[in-house]
Each structure stands twice: as structure tokens, then as C-alpha cells.
Amino acid sequence: xxxxxxxxxxxxxxxxxxxxxxxAVKGTLCITSHHLxxxxxxxxxxxxxxxxxxxxxxxxxxxxKRVQNLGWYQPPRTSDxxxxxRLAGSSGTxxxxxxxxxxxxxxxxxxxxxxNIASSIETPEPEARGRMAPFPPRAVLPADRLAAVGxxxxxxxxxxxxxxxxPVLSYYHPKNxxxxxxxxxxxxxxxxKRCREDEMLLGAVLDEGERGFIIDTRSAQAAxxxxxxxxxxxxxxxxxxxxxxxxxxxxxxxxxxxxIKLVEACNDASINMDRWLSRLESSRWLSHxxxxxxxxxxxxxxxxxxxxxVLVHGAEGTDTTLLVTALAQVILDPSCRTLGGFQGLLERExxxxxxxxxxxxxxxxxxxxxxxxxxxxxLLFLDCVWQLSRQFPFSLxxxxxxxxxxxxxAYASAYGTFLCNNEKERCLCKVxxxxxxxxxxxxxxxxxxxxxxxxxxxxxxxIWPSVEPQSxxxxxxxxxxxxxxxxxxxxxxxxxxxxxxxxNPPVKENAGNRLRRSLSDPAAQTENKR
Numbered sequence: 001x002x003x004x005x006x007x008x009x010x011x012x013x014x015x016x017x018x019x020x021x022x023x024a025v026k027g028t029l030c031i032t033s034h035h036l037x038x039x040x041x042x043x044x045x046x047x048x049x050x051x052x053x054x055x056x057x058x059x060x061x062x063x064x065k066r067v068q069n070l071g072w073y074q075p076p077r078t079s080d081x082x083x084x085x086r087l088a089g090s091s092g093t094x095x096x097x098x099x100x101x102x103x104x105x106x107x108x109x110x111x112x113x114x115x116n117i118a119s120s121i122e123t124p125e126p127e128a129r130g131r132m133a134p135f136p137p138r139a140v141l142p143a144d145r146l147a148a149v150g151x152x153x154x155x156x157x158x159x160x161x162x163x164x165x166x167p168v169l170s171y172y173h174p175k176n177x178x179x180x181x182x183x184x185x186x187x188x189x190x191x192x193k194r195c196r197e198d199e200m201l202l203g204a205v206l207d208e209g210e211r212g213f214i215i216d217t218r219s220a221q222a223a224x225x226x227x228x229x230x231x232x233x234x235x236x237x238x239x240x241x242x243x244x245x246x247x248x249x250x251x252x253x254x255x256x257x258x259x260i261k262l263v264e265a266c267n268d269a270s271i272n273m274d275r276w277l278s279r280l281e282s283s284r285w286l287s288h289x290x291x292x293x294x295x296x297x298x299x300x301x302x303x304x305x306x307x308x309x310v311l312v313h314g315a316e317g318t319d320t321t322l323l324v325t326a327l328a329q330v331i332l333d334p335s336c337r338t339l340g341g342f343q344g345l346l347e348r349e350x351x352x353x354x355x356x357x358x359x360x361x362x363x364x365x366x367x368x369x370x371x372x373x374x375x376x377x378x379l380l381f382l383d384c385v386w387q388l389s390r391q392f393p394f395s396l397x398x399x400x401x402x403x404x405x406x407x408x409x410a411y412a413s414a415y416g417t418f419l420c421n422n423e424k425e426r427c428l429c430k431v432x433x434x435x436x437x438x439x440x441x442x443x444x445x446x447x448x449x450x451x452x453x454x455x456x457x458x459x460x461x462x463i464w465p466s467v468e469p470q471s472x473x474x475x476x477x478x479x480x481x482x483x484x485x486x487x488x489x490x491x492x493x494x495x496x497x498x499x500x501x502x503x504n505p506p507v508k509e510n511a512g513n514r515l516r517r518s519l520s521d522p523a524a525q526t527e528n529k530r
Contacts (some may be wrong), residue, residue, distance in 0.1 A: 007031055009116035016107040017053060021485055025053075029106065034058070036096075038106075044422050055096070055104070056304040057121060059412035061366040064095040065118040067111045097366030099411035101263060102482045136434055153197040160187055160195035165317045167201055170349065171326045173332065178303045179205055180310045182325050182353070184317035185223075188232030197239050205309050213302045214240045214308040217295065217320035219248035226315060229456065242311070246315060247295040249320040250288055250376050258284050259376045263365035266479045286472050292320075292384050294467050296327030304332060304462055318354050319377045325349055326386055334460050338397040339451060343439050346406070350378065356421035358522050361411045378410050386475050388465055401475050402442075402451040407437055454497040 017038050027040035067090050092114025096104045108114040123165040158164040164222040165184035172179055186198065206212050214221055214234055223233045223246065233244060252260070265271070265279035280286070302310045313319045326349040335341040351357075359373035382403045389396045389403075410418050416435025420426045441447060465471070475487070 006103060007033075007116075007120050008121070009087075009113050012108055012110070012113045012117065014109055018105040018107070020103065020482055027115070031057075031110070031117060035420065038440050053104075055098075056414060058120055059098045059100060059408075060096050061099045061123050061364045062097040062368055063118055064097070065092060065114060066095075067092040067114060083384070092106060092118075093120075096121070099361075099364035099366075100408045100481075101365065101479070103267075105268045136436070153200060156197040157195060157201045159183065160198045161185070161317075162187060163316055163318075165354075167199065167205075167311055170312070170328050171333070173303045175304065176307045178181060178307055178309045178311065180303060180325060180328060181205065182317060182321050183311060183313045184321075185226060185231045185313055185315050186234055187230055188227060188235065189230045189405060190228055192227075192232070192235060193239055202239060202242065202311065203235075206241050210308070212239065212311065213306075214239070214242050214244040214297055214311045214313070215302075215324065216244060216245065216246045217249045217312070217314035217324060220246045222248065231315060246297070247291075247298060247321065249291055249295060249314070251314070251319045251374060251377060255288060255377065255380065258288060260365045262284075262479065266483060266506070269483075286474065287378055289387060289470050290467050290469075292323055292327060292380055293387060293465055293472075295324050296331060296384070298331045298463065299324055299328040300331045300462065300464075303328075319360075321374065322349050322353050322355050323377055323381050323384075326381060331464070332462055333482050334395075334458065337404070337459075337463075339393055339441075339448065342396075342398055342402075345443070347439075350381075351417065352423055354422040357410060357418045358425075360417070364411055374495065379407055382407055383475050383478070386477070387472060388463060389453075390469065390473065392456050392459070392463045393453075393464050394457045395463055397453055397456045398451050399453045404478060404481070405442070405451070412439065415441065454493070454500045 012029045014026060015038060017025045017027070025038070027038050030037040030039075034057055036053070036055040036057060039374060040052070058456075077136070086148050090111035091107065091109050092111055094106045094114060094117060096106070108117060116313045124334065154166060160166075162184040165182075165185040167181040170180045170182045181202075186195070202212075205467060216233060218226070218347040222230075224231060234242060236242075259362075261279070261283035262285040265276065265283060268279075271279065299310050309477055312321050312324050326345055327348070329336045329345055331343075333341075336345045355378065356373070357378070359371075360377055362371055363369065363374050364376075374482045385396075386400060386403055389400065409415060412437075413419075415436035415438040416426075417430045419431050419435065420429055426432070442451060469493070476484075
């Protein structure tokens with residue numbers, strides 16, 4: 001069955017849209033197989049022009065509905081909006097809590113219409129609907145592979161690692177020739193099995209007399225427990241040149257709960273300062289940010305200062321492993337701090353490396369249905385990059401706006417870049433042939449300019465962030481994006497960019513245009529919030 005056949009009510013007149021910080025808009029609501037569309041009545045309600053909302057249904061995290069008995073519904077007649085009189089007996093309100101943390105409220109005349117619209121949004125995403133929005137080309141760069149030994153040895157080494165993720169090259173440090181590798185855990189099990197090919201593979205990375213560090217993103221206790229179920233760690237006796245360091249990073253349910261608690265605290269307008277600080281601390285989100293940055297700094301320090309190669313892994317090697325290797329490269333390599341280089345980093349270390357976006361980003365912080373596979377690892381990475389941009393405001397070529405756009409598209413996107421869980425699934429779904437690339441859109445000349453940092457100046461040095469408590473701050477541009485206006489900050493950045501470019505003062509947008517861009521253009525949400 002096509003999703004369009006499940007839509008009981010496709011159009012409703014005189015729907016009132018409300019969003020915190022923005023004037024309410026009344027118009028016609030249409031629902032399609034992948035979008036909610038709302039178009040205002042031209043010239044109505046003091047709006048200078050038509051205002052449009054385009055909301056990707058995949059972006060809806062939770063739907064809350066409420067109905068009321070109001071008897072006859074009879075909106076006023078206007079020249080552009082004809083009189084709509086119906087004996088509805090009631091009206092309804094639908095609150096949409098989105099994956100990008102935006103909250104929208106729709107007041108719909110008629111109980112039946114309200115319930116039908118809510119039902120269409122809540123319908124479990126069938127295969128056709130899940131693919132329709134992003135599909136129709138994008139180019140996928142080939143993944144980096146370490147081929148230090150023969151193919152047969154690599155196959156045996158892969159069988160010794162969970163999910164076949166044998167150690168591969170993640171980054172080569174041109175300063176001293178050290179390498180950063182990533183993998184999954186070795187399958188030593190309770191009997192401490194060995195794999196000569198895996199030992200040979202890691203041994204080939206180091207010259208005689210050199211040492212390397214294995215950074216395990218699990219605690220020593222968690223690694224020990226994993227051995228009892230078939231996993232484990234590299235024993236010192238079998239890997240004598242490698243020293244193991246445990247730096248536990250949360251993933252899975254604990255990290256998702258932390259995200260939820262933080263968003264709940266940010267949306268509670270009734271709490272006082274003491275209560276806010278208490279809830280911020282109890283969410284432990286900033287502690288996760290500090291831990292991730294600290295571990296990435298450790299990996300970078302091993303390579304840059306200790307001149308030692310590094311292997312990073314946790315269990316599967318698809319979550320905290322990628323968080324550390326990607327952050328370490330931003331710290332070490334100035335090319336990864338450019339707009340193009342950062343996109344390439346995400347392609348290599350997150351997309352091609354197999355971070356399961358479909359599972360991890362299935363739901364955001366508002367969903368009532370919790371899935372055990374959800375975890376905001378990619379959001380944590382973006383938050384850490386934001387911390388770097390705040391501490392080193394001249395060293396990153398891209399702006400906060402890019403990070404917000406990446407967050408939005410990881411959870412709900414009209415592009416195919418973050419679809420599926422790994423390269424195998426993307427090949428089976430023919431993502432390359434059937435969808436557009438987010439990078440192609442971002443790199444259009446007209447769009448690219450929006451994501452550049454006007455203060456950027458090339459910095460060839462390693463950037464070492466501070467991880468002291470007073471140095472780690474809440475990413476207000478994300479967590480307060482739909483709660484508190486950033487008008488004055490936006491105006492300040494626009495003035496800085498104007499001064500640096502030497503352009504004439506920009507023409508000020510009227511309220512209708514600003515509202516239209518805020519509601520319909522995810523890329524404009526940093527500049528025109530609420």
C-alpha cells in the first residue's frame with residue numbers, strides 16, 4: 001500500500017500555526033507522503049505576503065494531540081480565504097516535537113480533521129515513505145584501507161575482530177609519520193584466543209623498537225565483561241609493542257538519557273537559577289563532552305608529542321571509536337578544519353566507517369517510544385567541534401551554522417548522505433544512484449558562503465583545547481535555538497561579515513520574509529530563529 005492511500009484528510013483550511021518566538025500564522029495545511037505544508041492567506045493577519053512551512057514528516061519525533069468541544073466552527077470571510085462553515089462539534093490541537101528540537105503547534109478546526117492529520121503523521125514509516133523524501137546523484141568517496149599484509153591474512157584478521165572490522169588506517173600524521181588506526185574489539189573470549197595474522201597486522205605498523213598505544217573507549221571492567229561473552233582486549237603478551245589505555249566513553253542508553261534530560265531542562269521555563277544548574281549537572285551532558293575531548297586529546301598527544309602510533313577501538317568500533325578518531329584529526333590537522341576538509345572527514349570517519357545513523361538517529365529527545373539502539377554520538381561529536389570553534393574562533397573555516405545543519409540532516413533529511421547504517425546497506429539501497437548529496441547542496445556557491453566563518457585565518461598548528469570545567473560550555477545555539485532569540489548575536493555576526501567583506505549594509509528583511517525563511521529553510525534556522 002502506498003503511503004498516500006493512508007492519508008484520510010489531505011487538506012484543512014484555517015489552521016493556526018504557532019511556534020515559540022514567532023507570530024502565529026493562519027493558513028491552509030496540506031499533508032503529502034513526506035511533507036507537511038502550510039501556506040498562509042496572502043495579506044491576512046498583518047502578514048505582508050504568503051508565509052510557508054515545509055516540514056519533513058521524518059523530522060517529527062513525537063505527536064501530541066488534544067481535542068475540544070466547540071460546536072459550530074465559522075471563521076471570518078476574507079477576499080482571499082473563503083468562508084469555511086462546518087458542524088465539526090469540536091476542534092483539535094496537534095503539538096509536533098521535532099528531531100531538531102523545534103516545537104510546533106497546529107490548531108485545527110474539526111475533531112475528525114485533527115485526528116486524521118495526527119494519524120497520518122504517526123503512521124509507522126513504511127519502506128516507500130522512508131525512501132521517498134531523500135531519493136533522486138551523489139559521489140561516494142572510496143574508504144581508506146590498510147593493506148600492510150596479504151589478502152588471506154587480512155581475512156583471518158577480520159574474522160578475529162567483531163563485525164570483521166580489522167585495524168585500518170584512519171589518519172597518517174605527516175609531521176612524524178605516525179599512524180592512527182581504528183577497529184573493533186578482538187574476539188579473544190574467555191579462553192584468550194590468539195590470531196597470528198592480527199598480531200602480524202598490528203606489528204607491521206611499528207618498526208623495531210617503536211611503541212604504540214591502544215586506546216580502548218571502554219572501562220577495564222567493561223572490557224573484562226566483554227571477554228566473557230566472546231569479546232575482549234589485546235593481551236600484552238601477544239602485542240608487546242602496544243600499551244593499552246582505557247578511557248571509558250558512554251554510548252547507547254546512558255548517552256541518550258543524558259540528551260533527553262538536558263533538553264527537558266532547557267525547555268523548562270519555570271525553574272530558577274539553582275534548579276537550572278542542578279539539572280544541567282545531573283544531565284551529565286557536559287561531562288560527556290569533556291570526556292570525548294579529553295580522549296581525543298590523548299590520541300592526538302600520543303601521535304604529536306609522543307611520536308607513537310595509536311589504535312582506537314571500543315566494542316563494535318562504530319560509535320565512540322569514530323568519535324575519538326574524527327575529533328583527534330580536527331585537533332591535529334588544519335585541513336580537517338576547512339569546510340571541504342571537514343566534509344571529507346565526516347565522509348571517511350562517520351559515513352564510510354559505518355556509523356549506524358539509521359539506528360542511532362531514529363529518534364531524538366522528544367520521542368515517547370525509546371529504542372535501545374538510539375544514541376546521539378554524532379551530536380556529541382558536533383558539540384565537541386563547537387567547543388573547539390569557540391575556544392579557537394579563527395581556526396575553523398566553517399561556522400556554527402554548518403554544525404546545526406549537519407545535526408538537522410543527521411536526524412531528518414531530504415538528502416541521502418546520512419541514510420542507512422553502513423556502506424553495504426547504501427549499496428543495496430542504491431543511495432549513490434537514487435539520492436542527492438548534502439555536500440553537493442552545501443558547496444553551491446550561493447549556499448557555501450552561508451557556512452563560512454568570517455573570522456577564519458589558516459592556522460597550521462595543532463589546536464589543544466582546554467577541558468577544564470569552566471572551559472566547557474553549553475551549546476546554546478543548538479539547545480536554546482527554538483527557545484531564546486539570538487537576534488542581536490545574528491546581527492553582530494552579519495556586521496562582522498559586512499566589515500570584513502567591505503560590502504554595503506545589507507537591506508533589512510521585513511518580518512514576513514524572515515518568518516518565511518525561519519519556517520521553511522532549515523539552513524536559515526541559525527540566522528532567523530524563532
